[in-house]
Amino acid sequence: MSVDIGTCAVATVATASTGIIERPAVxxxxxxxxxxxxxxxxxxxxxVGSISVFVVDGRDLTNGEDVFPVPPRWxxxxxxxxxADGAVRIRDLPHPEPELVARRALPALQRGPGRxxxxxxx
Numbered sequence: 644m645s646v647d648i649g650t651c652a653v654a655t656v657a658t659a660s661t662g663i664i665e666r667p668a669v670x671x672x673x674x675x676x677x678x679x680x681x682x683x684x685x686x687x688x689x690x691v692g693s694i695s696v697f698v699v700d701g702r703d704l705t706n707g708e709d710v711f712p713v714p715p716r717w718x719x720x721x722x723x724x725x726x727a728d729g730a731v732r733i734r735d736l737p738h739p740e741p742e743l744v745a746r747r748a749l750p751a752l753q754r755g756p757g758r759x760x761x762x763x764x765x
Contacts, residue, residue, distance in 0.1 A: 657701070662693065666714040668723075674700050676715045676723055697725055697734075704734065708741075 645654045657664055662681035669675055676699045683693050695710040696703050708727040715725040721736040724744070732741040 657698075665712040668715045668717060670717045670720060672720055676700075676704075676717070676725075678710050678712045678715075678725075679703075680712060697727070699723070699736065704736075 645656045646652070647654075657667070657675055657677065659679050659681075662679055662683055665678040665680055667675055667677040676697070679696045679698050681694045681696060695712065697705040697708070697710045697715070705727065709729075711726040713726050715723045718724055718733065723734050723736070725732055725734065727741075731744040733744055734741040
């Protein structure tokens with residue numbers, strides 16, 4: 644739903660025939676992207692064992708990908724960053740296949756100036 648803060652008018656911006664809509668993101672041009680979690684267990688809001696689909700502008704963008712319910716990020720007018728199948732992906736909307744960004748992320752740790760044994764003040 645969308646609420647106009649000036650008039651308090653409420654409008655439906657997306658509907659799902661099954662499941663729930665998760666983590667919507669609106670592009671600067673007003674295009675809506677979200678994760679639709681389908682085939683939930685009756686009475687459950689837990690997506691375990693469900694099917695998740697990435698939806699952009701009312702159309703299913705993914706097929707067979709396990710899309711994580713985290714907010715997608717618009718990187719441009721037709722480019723999205725999202726997570727699926729254990730990886731970070733970028734999808735350029737004119738192209739059907741996603742670009743794999745990272746399969747695994749490892750934090751870069753830098754050690755600052757450290758102490759050596761015995762240098763603590765008494």
